[in-house]
Amino acid sequence: MKKNKELASGKKGKAAKSAKTSSSKLSFGAGENTDMLLRSLMDKEREILEAEDALVESMRRFRDLFEQSPIGVGIHDPKGELLIVNKAYLDIFGFKTFGQIKTQNLFSDFRITAKDAKKIRAGQTIQFHARCDFEAADLHSTNENAGYAMFTISPLQREEDIIGYLVQVQDITQHKKIEESQRLAQLGRLISDMAHEVNNPLMIISGRAEMALLGDIQDEKIKNTFEVILDQCFMAKEIILRLLKYSRLGKVEKTSVDVVKILDLIVEILNHHFKISNIVVETDIERGIPPAIGNEKQLQEVFMNVLRNSADAMPEGGNIKIEGVKEKDFLKIIVKDNGDGMSEEVLAKIFEPFFTTKQKGTGLGLAVCHTIIEDHGGKLLYESKPGKGTTATILLPCENVLI
Amino acid sequence: MRKKTILLVDDEAEILEILHNFLHAEGFETMQTKDGQEGLDVFKKGQRPDMVILDEKMPRMSGSEFLRNLKELKIDVPVVALTGSINLEHLNPTLKEECEHILIKPVRLSELLKLINKILL
Numbered sequence: 195m196k197k198n199k200e201l202a203s204g205k206k207g208k209a210a211k212s213a214k215t216s217s218s219k220l221s222f223g224a225g226e227n228t229d230m231l232l233r234s235l236m237d238k239e240r241e242i243l244e245a246e247d248a249l250v251e252s253m254r255r256f257r258d259l260f261e262q263s264p265i266g267v268g269i270h271d272p273k274g275e276l277l278i279v280n281k282a283y284l285d286i287f288g289f290k291t292f293g294q295i296k297t298q299n300l301f302s303d304f305r306i307t308a309k310d311a312k313k314i315r316a317g318q319t320i321q322f323h324a325r326c327d328f329e330a331a332d333l334h335s336t337n338e339n340a341g342y343a344m345f346t347i348s349p350l351q352r353e354e355d356i357i358g359y360l361v362q363v364q365d366i367t368q369h370k371k372i373e374e375s376q377r378l379a380q381l382g383r384l385i386s387d388m389a390h391e392v393n394n395p396l397m398i399i400s401g402r403a404e405m406a407l408l409g410d411i412q413d414e415k416i417k418n419t420f421e422v423i424l425d426q427c428f429m430a431k432e433i434i435l436r437l438l439k440y441s442r443l444g445k446v447e448k449t450s451v452d453v454v455k456i457l458d459l460i461v462e463i464l465n466h467h468f469k470i471s472n473i474v475v476e477t478d479i480e481r482g483i484p485p486a487i488g489n490e491k492q493l494q495e496v497f498m499n500v501l502r503n504s505a506d507a508m509p510e511g512g513n514i515k516i517e518g519v520k521e522k523d524f525l526k527i528i529v530k531d532n533g534d535g536m537s538e539e540v541l542a543k544i545f546e547p548f549f550t551t552k553q554k555g556t557g558l559g560l561a562v563c564h565t566i567i568e569d570h571g572g573k574l575l576y577e578s579k580p581g582k583g584t585t586a587t588i589l590l591p592c593e594n595v596l597i
Numbered sequence: 598m599r600k601k602t603i604l605l606v607d608d609e610a611e612i613l614e615i616l617h618n619f620l621h622a623e624g625f626e627t628m629q630t631k632d633g634q635e636g637l638d639v640f641k642k643g644q645r646p647d648m649v650i651l652d653e654k655m656p657r658m659s660g661s662e663f664l665r666n667l668k669e670l671k672i673d674v675p676v677v678a679l680t681g682s683i684n685l686e687h688l689n690p691t692l693k694e695e696c697e698h699i700l701i702k703p704v705r706l707s708e709l710l711k712l713i714n715k716i717l718l
Contacts, residue, residue: 386683390654393681394609397702401615404706408622427703435701438683 266363272356274300286343286365288328300359304345314359319348328365341367382441389434400427429554436558439495440547440565446489448570450593453486453493453525454479457516460497464505472511479518486525486590492566493590496574499559500529500586506552507533507584524572524589532583541578601717602626604646606636606663607679608655612702616650619706625713633658637666646674647717650709653680653692661689668695675716679704 260267266283270276276298289295301311310320326343346362403423411417461468461475468475486493504514508531517528536544536551543549545564550557560574567574571591578584603625605616613629620627628646630636632655639646653660660678667674678692678699692699698712 389683390681393683393702394612397679397681397704398609398611398615400703401612401619401706405615405619408619408706424705428705431701431703435683 264364266361268298268361268363269350270300270359270361272358274302274359276300277358283363286328286363300347300361304347304361306347310347314347314349315356317349317351317356319346321346323366326365341365342370378441382438385434385438385441389438392434393431396427396430400424403427429556433556433558436556436562440558440562446492448488449490450485451488451490451493453488453527453590454483454518456490456493457497457518457527460494460501461516463498464501467502467505468514471505471508473505473508473514474512475514475516477516479516480520483518483520483525484592486570487593488570488590489566492570496563496566496588497527499563500588503559504529504531504533504584504586507531507535509534512583520592521589523592525592527588527590529586529588530583531585535580535582535584536576536578537580541576544576545574600624600626601647602628603713604628604630604636604639604649606630606633606649606655606660607652608632609652612652615706619710620713623710632656633660633663633666636663640667640670640672640674645672648675648677648713651676651678651696653678653682653689659689661691664691664695677709677712677716679709 260280263280264282266280266286268276268279268283276296279292279295284290284292284295287295300306305324306314306320310322313320321344323342323344325340327340328343342365344364344366348360348362349356350358350360400423403420406420407417407424411420457477457479461477467473501514508514512532515528515530517526517530519526540551544560546557547561548557549561564574567588567590573587573589575587575589576584577587603620605613605620605627607613607616608631610631613631617627617629628639628644630639634657636649636651637658651660651663658666660680664676676696678696679702680692680699681702683701697716700709700712
């Protein structure tokens with residue numbers, strides 16, 4: 195600004211000013227002075243243009259930074275009303291225009307605790323993770339398939355005043371998945387180490403019980419006690435093995451697998467069990483359904499568990515119907531039984547590890563199945579009514595679909 | 598008929614005792630050793646048991662090391678590994694290559710007997 199003022203006053207005191215602008219040169223006359231002034235003016239003009247360009251460039255840069263940042267950014271006014279958001283913010287929540295979310299209020303829609311609200315009003319930054327259903331734009335979803343978002347909320351300050359709030363949001367679903375798999379790997383190591391220490395005592399207990407049973411025990415009660423001890427030792431071993439399997443899920447190779455062939459195999463394996471339990475299995479699978487992408491062993495485990503559960507729900511016998519169709523990019527396998535069914539409370543817990551209604555269950559079967567199918571990019575769904583039966587639906591991506 | 602001899606290698610005294618009592622009752626002779634080194638010494642002394650039941654994790658010499666040494670001595674004997682480790686992927690490759698069978702503890706003695714009979718008879 196100072197230089198501009200100099201230029202403006204240049205006409206009045208040419209000699210003095212030119213001497214100032216170019217102090218290394220001597221002044222020889224009016225013509226030369228005009229030349230020099232012109233050159234100086236052109237220099238200034240160039241400087242101004244350059245400064246203007248730099249300003250435009252800087253503005254562009256900031257706009258690009260705001261608009262193209264992969265981090266969703268929203269700015270709220272001091273009352274919490276939304277003023278502006280960038281593209282990532284809209285994308286993360288699946289909105290197309292600002293108009294769709296302009297009513298979003300920082301203090302009512304983000305479920306910030308009173309404590310956190312106090313903090314940001316006092317000029318502090320808060321950060322929290324939230325289960326977030328991006329498709330439904332639900333910031334705090336209870337849907338277990340929802341993703342995860344990380345929110346960073348900081349006050350925008352000018353001198354002492356808070357002139358608004360900056361909300362940064364990132365979709366950290368992938369990050370959480372990696373964390374989960376790391377956690378499971380860690381759990382796997384822990385289980386392995388623990389198993390090694392626990393299996394020796396289990397061998398000693400079961401070995402002694404079995405030796406006792408080989409002896410001449412007259413008392414049926416005592417005999418039964420040893421049998422229970424023996425059985426429970428192997429149940430403990432089974433739990434540890436299943437836990438290890440649970441922790442190892444997701445680390446397997448996936449190839450093209452013929453689901454129909456897997457189903458046939460499992461039905462064949464269980465055939466004897468079905469016969470003695472008076473269970474009739476009917477299979478209705480669409481001809482020529484494509485293969486799925488998956489791990490054969492894991493899928494065998496899933497179908498084995500699902501079919502066994504159906505059989506277990508029908509102690510008096512009954513029917514199991516297996517249907518298979520291609521639906522869009524998925525294979526849909528439905529296993530329907532007319533067994534005991536489940537109450538809503540039970541249904542809500544069936545995928546929880548260690549939850550079981552069976553006397554000899556580990557409570558890991560369906561937890562493992564659920565994790566396997568989710569890991570395959572599919573879905574395992576259960577519907578049930580007490581006394582009416584249960585329907586399990588397994589959706590698996592077909593071969594030509596990228597997971 | 599000569600009684601078959603089974604070499605037991607396990608650092609857990611209780612397990613040695615159970616295996617010995619059981620196998621003895623089933624008509625086998627046993628030799629009890631508490632680690633790979635002791636087990637190897639049996640062979641070095643020129644004794645030749647008919648088969649080996651081998652633990653993996655033991656002080657001084659592990660099951661896998663025992664097997665490597667046995668191979669170096671060009672001794673061919675059927676081995677059943679009886680290990681507490683459930684993580685078969687992490688088991689020493691030697692154990693996987695050299696063993697007839699790998700069983701995870703606990704095992705039913707009746708199952709173990711079936712396997713032994715299959716190997717020895």
